[in-house]
Amino acid sequence: MPRLVKPKIDPFETLVVTIISQNTADANTERAFEDLSKEFEITPQAMADAEIGEIEACLHIAGLYRAKAKAIHAASKLIIERFGGSLASVLSLPLNEARKTLMEFPGVGPKTADVVLLFSASQPTIPVDTHVNRVSKRLGLAPTNGDYEIVRRSLQTAFEPKDYLAVHLLLIAHGRKYCKAQHPRCDECPICDYCPSNDLGDGE
DSSP: OOTTOOTTOOHHHHHHHHHHHTTOOHHHHHHHHHHHHHHSOSSHHHHHHSOHHHHHHHHGGGSSHHHHHHHHHHHHHHHHHHHTTOSHHHHTSOHHHHHHHHTTSTTOOHHHHHHHHHHHHOOSOOOOOHHHHHHHHHTTSSOTTOOHHHHHHHHHHHSOGGGHHHHHHHHHHHHHHTSOSSSOOGGGOTTGGGOTTTTOTTOO
16 A cells, blocks of 8 residues: 555545556655656546646656556546546445446556545445455465455454554554565564464565
8 A cells, every 4th residue: 555545635646646556666656646746736637638648757667657647547537527527426425336436447446446435435445455465364364365355355344344444554564564475574573473374484
């Protein structure tokens, strides 16, 4: 989850940042969004009016910049044409309907939809990024062979909706600091004694 995404941030900005962050390191996501913000106001109208090549130039450092620029441009046009230039009507829908609608947008899969819903609309869902997926499986909170939806539902069953945002952020923080993909720091982990995978040692 990119550090630029924070609770109650503008939903369109959250959408744009999350699209940029797909398969991209946080530092490159932040740089690309900064470059985009210097050139354009981050609104559906500004992004829809921009030339795709201009958006691409801003996103170059993020990788997959052509696909991401195309997705942002097309999603912006869709928001203007179908939703009056605002995501408010989508985010006010019941969770499953809002999720389904967002996933009809270009470049928006379940994780991106869940990020927008959780952070910008306080909807009860838990986005599953690489850290959440890895840590929840190592801790036994989700099946090791579970796909995105199975992991999400497992976590949402294990915790109360009021805690979903905290759970999401804590799993990410734990994955970044201790439960790394390679060379997990099990010997320093504060919850090592409760972890069924605490013998990972120097790698997987």
